[in-house]
Amino acid sequence: MSTLSVFMDVPLAHKLEGSLLKTYKQDDYPNKMFLAYRVCMTNEGHPWVSLVVQKTRLQISQDPSLNYEYLPTMGLKSFIQASLALLLGKNSQAIVENRVGGVHTVGDSGAFQLGVQFLRTWHKDARIVYIISSQKELHGLIFQDVGFTVYEYSIWDPKKLCMDPDILLNVVEIPHGCVLVMGNIIDCKLTPSGWAKLMSMIKSKQIFPFFDIPCQGLYTSDLEEDTRILQYFVSQGFEFFCSQSLSKNFGIYDEGVGILVVVAVNNQQLLCVLSQLEGLAQALWLNPPNTGARIITSILCNPALLGEWKQSLKEVVENIMLTKEKVKEKLRLLGTPGSWGHITEQSGTHGYLGLNSQQVEYLVRKKHIYIPKNGQINFSCINANNINYITEGISEAVLLTEGSEMCLPKEKKP
Amino acid sequence: MSTLSVFMDVPLAHKLEGSLLKTYKQDDYPNKMFLAYRVCMTNEGHPWVSLVVQKTRLQISQDPSLNYEYLPTMGLKSFIQASLALLLGKNSQAIVENRVGGVHTVGDSGAFQLGVQFLRTWHKDARIVYIISSQKELHGLIFQDVGFTVYEYSIWDPKKLCMDPDILLNVVEIPHGCVLVMGNIIDCKLTPSGWAKLMSMIKSKQIFPFFDIPCQGLYTSDLEEDTRILQYFVSQGFEFFCSQSLSKNFGIYDEGVGILVVVAVNNQQLLCVLSQLEGLAQALWLNPPNTGARIITSILCNPALLGEWKQSLKEVVENIMLTKEKVKEKLRLLGTPGSWGHITEQSGTHGYLGLNSQQVEYLVRKKHIYIPKNGQINFSCINANNINYITEGISEAVLLTEGSEMCLPKEKKP
Secondary structure (H helix, E strand, O other): OOOOOOOOOOOOOOOOOOOHHHHHHHOOOOOOEEOOOOOOEOOOOOEOOOHHHHHHHHHHHOOOOOOOOOOOOOOOHHHHHHHHHHHHOOOOHHHHOOOEEEEEEOHHHHHHHHHHHHHHHHOOOOOEEEEEHHHHHHHHHHHHHOOOEEEEEOOEEOOOOEEOHHHHHHHOOOOOOOEEEEOOOOOOOOOHHHHHHHHHHHHHOOOEEEEEEOOOOOOOOOOOHHHHHHHHHHHOOOOEEEEEEOOOOOOOOOOOOEEEEEEOOOHHHHHHHHHHHHHHHHHHOOOOOOHHHHHHHHHHOOHHHHHHHHHHHHHHHHHHHHHHHHHHHHHHHOOOOOOOHHHHHOOOOEEEOOOOHHHHHHHHHHHOEEOOOOOEEEHHHOOOOOHHHHHHHHHHHHHHHOOOOOOOOOOOOO | OOOOOOOOOOOOOOOOOOOHHHHHHHOOOOOOEEOOOOOOEOOOOOEOOOHHHHHHHHHHHOOOOOOOOOOOOOOOHHHHHHHHHHHHOOOOHHHHOOOEEEEEEOHHHHHHHHHHHHHHHHOOOOOEEEEEHHHHHHHHHHHHHOOOEEEEEOOEEOOOOEEOHHHHHHHOOOOOOOEEEEOOOOOOOOOHHHHHHHHHHHHHOOOEEEEEEOOOOOOOOOOOHHHHHHHHHHHOOOOEEEEEEOOOOOOOOOOOOEEEEEEOOOHHHHHHHHHHHHHHHHHHOOOOOOHHHHHHHHHHOOHHHHHHHHHHHHHHHHHHHHHHHHHHHHHHHOOOOOOOHHHHHOOOOEEEOOOOHHHHHHHHHHHOEEOOOOOEEEHHHOOOOOHHHHHHHHHHHHHHHOOOOOOOOOOOOO
16 A cells, blocks of 8 residues: 655665765864865866856846747757867868767756666667766766666776776777766877777777766867867767766856767768757756856857967966976975876876875875875865975875885774 | 667657647748747747846846856755745745755756656656646656656636636546646636545545646736645645746746755655755756856845836736737627637636637638647737737637538648
8 A cells, every 4th residue: 555645755865975075074174175176176276267258148148139038958059069069170070971969958967867868768788887987976877877787997007107098998898788988088098009999899899989078178278189089989980979068168167068969970860869869858958058058159159259268278277287296396305205297197187196095095084185085186176275285195195104004093983 | 689870770759749839930921920939928029038137137247256166956045945935935834844845956847857757766656647738748748758647637618618626626536646737726716615625635545746836926926826726735734746937937038947846744754855856866967057046046035126026027917917808808899709708817828718629720720820729828929919910810710610510621731
């Protein structure tokens, strides 16, 4: 017999992992630091916003000619067009051949949700997904919810302290017909023959690539360079999905500015896939939000504003590289054992410190510096105010745990 | 064996029904008219925007103190609080007893999507949903996608030309444990004993109510009056979901400004339900869009702006009532057979003309006036420029089809 109340038997949901932020927030220590924010931070410790965004937002709100009507389910057409050209390059073979399209989604979670719903219906054989570890927490659940078995992988070699092309080639030894979620692998120095092997394995194993490009331009500040991998897959005639988010590289975090990009082998197949996606998006949110997309479109379609945005990306990336240099230099000056060149060899806001789990644990528990277990931090969280405390902490962690098998005494959990 | 391409076997999706707008758009007739827009239109034929919204949008974009960071998954807290108080009244028993909450969603489709995903998981017995016919096209698919059997109902009596309380009482003769999607039934004049019977049947049959309040304030311009039914259900101790949309009553169409409202029997159950909804929303879009919610919160929390908004609602509703009066009067003056009092007896933007399917077909095919098969139109689409053509068309349709069983000759479809 069913109960009288639908709600009566509903338990409190388990919070997702990713409780690092939660533990940080509960910590009363005054000098605590969180180095795992998802977004690029300013020197003042705020999420970065490109100045041209604020200017454009104001211009838009003063324009009486604009309407605020529902967007079509597929989204703002000019936003999609401009974003696809940004992602793949205006002269991309796929764009010229009219076999690339996109659906404007509510952020990158929306893009993954939409893509996964499509795969559930139209790629029924695929029930396993491999997700790059940094994105597993964010997107793994979406696959899991529709019945996928989710495995994570990492191409970071903690011994060699680099992104190892051999690990990547091992990753694609996954079972036939899987979905492979790939991030940017710009720091993974594949040789031409490595590339050829990668492509041929993905093709022969019928692996479906689902790219995740969360912040084009924030790796190297060279927009083309940052999506080189996509251009390579396009040139090899692959079909794939790509989640393109424009939140982090413009600094519009509170609006869903994502696109599920579809690259097909021809226009006919593209139209079929897009038509199915439209039906799915209709049920999910019917109309995507406009504000963020409108701002971004205004910038991408205006050469002067576009120039300002590119310049702002350049400044951000230079600033991050400078921070990395300083961290490396300070660690050397502190006589920290080990080589720290890997810090500056990695692109983008996030990078591996190259610490082991003991050292990470030491930093979190003794120094109140919150970093994920794998030691991958957001370097833009480091600034003039905290760099000394952080580098001294790292140095201490390395010195105290070096060569020892000793475990830190476990503190009682509150 | 699986195919080499995931996309290869994907067919073109069938377009949803609701192709009235599509047919209208394809019609080359210069004086064609579409009377079924979802939103309130101005006399100039544009979607209505409350003036105070434009003012507030500009103020917000000029405020340097605001940040544009990700909203929490549950959304903008102040927006939810202000909207719940608007929906149920500040002194609502449920608010005082801390047993009402909400999740900020991407519009009302997002609210239904979230609610339906919850019901799929936690109300497994329910596999049938009854949806009021005007909302079936929009929300029925969402239920259908997760395996519900969808039935539609209408409480409009085309013979008596009114919302019939007896039909409503028959509707709740649905099977035990169903979900019942109810719109505003303000025009359905239930007697006190009718209300008592309705409540008792919903209770004894363990029907789960899912309300849809798409435009509070646009029925009678009295915000409290417009949600009287919710207050009644709250007072009777029901648990329910309600999709609250704030797009149409503010005129912010291009931002997802919806809330899935949860009313539980106590705070403990509420927290459990909200925690489960948070997990679902995380997978759907992770962070809802902010702009629309921010504008609405600014208005609802500022007495002067709130006053301006209420005044704007009043003007809109008065204008619609005036239009209805004019339509009725013109139909009388044209000597149109029949009584047209039902036009002004209905509240809100949308109302039944009281035409049969022959008459509707005549209007669409001969006069290029596009109205849905059930004859329910959006009266705000009628203005000084088109009222004569429309009323003359209606009159002609009624005169030509009156008393006859004759079918209009079918035109060949292109």
